[in-house]
Amino acid sequence: MPVHTDNIYAAFERMARSCPSHSAVIYLGSRFSYSEVRVAAERLAGALIALGVRPGEKVVIYLPNSVHWIVSWLGILRAGGVCVPVSPIYLPHDLAHIVDNSGASMIVCADTNFGYVQRVMSESLVENVVVARMADMLPGYKRTFGWFFNMIPRGRVAWDGKTYHFRKLLHNGITSQLPELPIDPLKTAEMLYTGGTTQSSKGVPISHRHFLVSAREQIRTSRPLIPSRENIVLCHSPLFHILGQTCGLAILLVGGTLLIQPSVNLDATFDAIARFKVRALIAVPSFYRMMLEHERLDQYNLTSVDYWFSAGDVLPLELNRRWESRFGKIIHQGYGCTETCGGVAMCPVDRPFPANSVGHVVSSKKVKIVDPIFLDPVKAGEPGELLVHSENMPTAYVDNAKQTREAFIDLDGLTWYRTSDVMRMDNHGNLFFVDRTTDTINHDGHQVSASEIEAVLQEHPAVVATCVVGVEDKTVGERIKACVVLKSDIKGITGYELIKWCRKRLLPHKVPQYIEFRDMLPKSKLGKLLRREVREEERQRAEA
Known part of the structure; x- marks a missing residue:
């Protein structure tokens, strides 16, 4: 079934009504159906609107990977707001910069992060805070067990007129008065902050259409191996990161299941793969190396996984050879950036490709390989800086003219993003990472x-x-x-x-x-x- 390309929430809602009882999310061993996630998101949307969230208003998501994160993301989109996901380990000065740069008026945070949020509120435009405890949406017996044995981290929260409990909002949210969902594919759905090259992270506006087109391309890649609705994806990338977004959240738009864990624990990962028969794993190369070197790897059955996917860094050839020797399957690579909304190139699953290639350029993207100083195209097969263009790509950072001028350039009547990565392409269209030009x-x-x-x-x-x-x-x-x-x-x-x-x-x-x-x-x-x-x-x- 094709992905709706006009609105992210509309694409999710379509799936939720098509397969309401199918598992959408698995979190800490509990399954949440599409219907349960949809109802929770709409209740949160109703509560957010009652608190003053209006179309286009920015709301920060300051949570670890959890079902609460997903419900917050969908709820903000249903309310017509703009999601601003940030790392849950950000310190107050990082959070303050993003709140100020994005103009956010609300933060959804974990109780363990509330102290940092308090420090930011006094010097920002933030009016309200929604606080979630990481067991809020779990069954009662799990919440009781976790608290009784002190297995769930808990933070102190100052409940006042500006601080609201996530669980109570879900309980009290009114869905009957939700306004009609605004459909504008070019409107900003979220702002992702990338902090790799400068002292201050840069806001990248992602439109509904841009996200959905990228999500569709990511899903198409693994479809020859796994039908979408049968796919259970274990996403080890943070959901605030573009890898977690287009490789993890995307599965919710086609009826698959997303398994998420709040922190890295290899034994918990192995157990989840074996118990829930995970079909695809999304992770960075270092995680795969950790898996191979784990002393208890042989105690678990990981044969259900058909699609091992790596991005976020170059996958060493030696690591992939060891992986194939151990599991009889290779790790597929992809290459992308936040500014391009993920995938620029993907390795196919239905035909051979060079072992050290990051794949073929996807259909929604155009690329140029140029001399990094003079921007002249290099000869075929020679290395140069990779430039990327797509119809839906942003052409500027949020309120950052200086770095916009450095990162986005006009050539041949089109706007291109300078990746700062040195790449080369062979005669068959395979893209290879060579080096990076930035510090x-x-x-x-x-x-x-x-x-x-x-x-x-x-x-x-x-x-x-x-x-x-x-x-x-x-x-x-x-x-x-x-x-x-x-x-x-x-x-x-x-x-x-x-x-x-x-x-x-x-x-x-x-x-x-x-x-x-x-x-x-x-x-x-x-x-x-x-x-x-x-x-x-x-x-x-x-x-x-």
Whole structure:
């Protein structure tokens, strides 16, 4: 059945009425039918409208992967609002930036994050907060068991006139007075924030049509292996991330089942695959490596999975060979960006392709491979920077003119997104990742800004200069290393002290794993840091 291409909620509602008793979501061992999820989303939509949410109003989703996340996403869309999903591990300053940049007036958060939300509210336009406890939608016996044995994290919440309980809103929400669903395929459905290349994350507006077209292409890829309604997808990517969106949430638009877990636990993952007969797994390469190296892997039956999919980082050829040797099936790759709403290239499942290819360009996208300086097309088969265009793609970041000018360019009468990734394409249309042109570090599936870490280190009173690079690592892609020059009169500073400094100011995945003290750093005649030379030194060390 084709995906409705005009409105995300309309596409979901169509499935919910077509197969109401079919499982839509599996969360912590409990199944939620399409009908149950639809009713909960519409009740939340009614409650949000009663609280003042109007069409086009931005609402932040500050929750971990959960059925609450999905109901919030659908409920906001049903109310005509714009979803602003953010990482549940964001610190107050990250959250404040996104709230300010997006103009959000409401936050849906977990009780464990409420303290951070409180700190942001006093300096923002946020008027109301909806607080969810992670067991709110579970059966009563599970909630009681979890609380009695202290298995469910709980945070303190100050219930006042601006703070509302998620569960009570679901109970009291009125669906009979919901307005007609506004259908405008070009309207913004959500704003996804990507924080890989700069100190401040950038808001990417995603329209209903853009999301639905990308979702349809993702679903089509695995359909030769698994009929959509029979598919049970275990999504290990966060739902606020484009990978979790187009590979996970998309299955709800075609009648499949989405299995989600609030945190990473390999034994829980293995058990869920075996118990619920998962057909597809979505994860980053480092997760697949962790699976292979888990000491209890052989104790579980994972043979139900037909489609192993990896994105978010380059899949090492050695890892895929080990995987095929162990399971008799390969991991399929894909390549995409937040700005392109996910898939730019996908590996086919019904025909052979080169083992290190990220696939063929999907039908909704056009690509150019160009010289990164002069933007002239390179010869066939030669590497160059990948540019991407699609009819539905955004052409600007939210309220960020400077980075919009750097990332989006006009060529041949079309607007193209500069991926900053060096790629090449063979004569058969297979796309290959070569390198990246930006100073980002790909650590465990996260795009980490080197300049952000450098800025934090240089705030330390003992540091005069620093250069942060990625060091190749088989487990997490790249580990973060900081080369540091101390002030000449400083003695006794240790690497541990600088790492501790970073831990207080950066998200966990951005904290350096290595600190190297140097007398000087390589610079150009104009005084610009030559990061490529430091990166080359690390490459030579690794080879040696």
